[in-house]
Amino acid sequence: MNNLLRRHVISIYNNSVKLSFRSFADVPIKDKIDQIVKNNKVVVFMKGVPDAPRCGFSNAVVQIMRMHAVPYESHDVLSDENLRQGIKDYSNWPTIPQVFINGEFVGGCDIMLQMHQSGELVEELKKVGIKSALLTAEPPKDEEKK
Amino acid sequence: MNNILQVCFSAVRRMSTTGPVESTIFNKLQSALSASHVNVINESYMHNVPKGAETHFKVVVVSDKFDGLPLIKRHRLVNDILKEELQTGVHALSIVAKTPKQWEESDKIVESSPNCKGGFGK
Structure with a gap:
């Protein structure tokens, strides 16, 4: 009797664990990404991690963020195939890296580079309350602010 | 001497051979955007892909x-x-x-992309 009861309890327990596990895994990737980009001011989806980028384009974005001393959350798409495809669908953008500021897709490596060069990045960061380290290190020249 | 020249010549020719994807990209961009200038650069050789690959542009x-x-x-x-x-x-x-005006005002020098860090192929 005791045995029977125990088996029963275990099976109920197992089921509930499976159920809760499944419901977590079933959260659509779109919703997960939504949460990630809305809960952080700056998010970078990249190949590898900031200390060891595994793609030159991802590395370039990391270097730009470092120059501006931007605090950001990074996600490695190489460690999650679901995320790798999911992020491309989410932003309707075919390549990695991808940068989000304030929940909005800003661009990939080319756009970040150009925004960095034109001074636009400093302005975008200011809008979300991040002061670029370049402002204190080197005051922007007038000619750069076209 | 002649032989060496010939080898060099064919090497140059091989390097500048335009792949099918490269020409498709060129044609599509030119016609869809009525572009006044299109340059397609195959940068695949900089990456961990087979010779002659058309993966990185x-x-x-x-x-x-x-x-x-x-x-x-x-x-x-x-x-x-x-x-x-x-x-x-x-x-x-x-x-x-770029717009034609921006292109004219620029130095028209296009820098090559950053080096690969091995993430391709995963």
Whole structure:
């Protein structure tokens, strides 16, 4: 009797664990990404991690963020195939890296580079309350602010 | 001597051979954007892919149609035109999209993309 009861309890327990596990895994990737980009001011989806980028384009974005001393959350798409495809669908953008500021897709490596060069990045960061380290290190020249 | 010259010549020719994907990209961009200047650079050799692969490209497009469009919309336009290629093997696409005026005012020097760090192929 005791045995029977125990088996029963275990099976109920197992089921509930499976159920809760499944419901977590079933959260659509779109919703997960939504949460990630809305809960952080700056998010970078990249190949590898900031200390060891595994793609030159991802590395370039990391270097730009470092120059501006931007605090950001990074996600490695190489460690999650679901995320790798999911992020491309989410932003309707075919390549990695991808940068989000304030929940909005800003661009990939080319756009970040150009925004960095034109001074636009400093302005975008200011809008979300991040002061670029370049402002204190080197005051922007007038000619750069076209 | 003649032989050496010939070898050199054929090597140069082989290097400058345009692949099928490269010419498709060129044609699509030129016609869809009525571009006044298109340059398609196959940067695949910089990456961990087989010789002659067509996986990594940089494109320079100069078109009136970019007038008044912010950078992200220009890039989306180009991505859209090359949607098929991006889904079927083109893995990296670096884009320089300028209006004719911006192109004239620029130094017209296009820097090559950053070096690969080995992430391809995973």
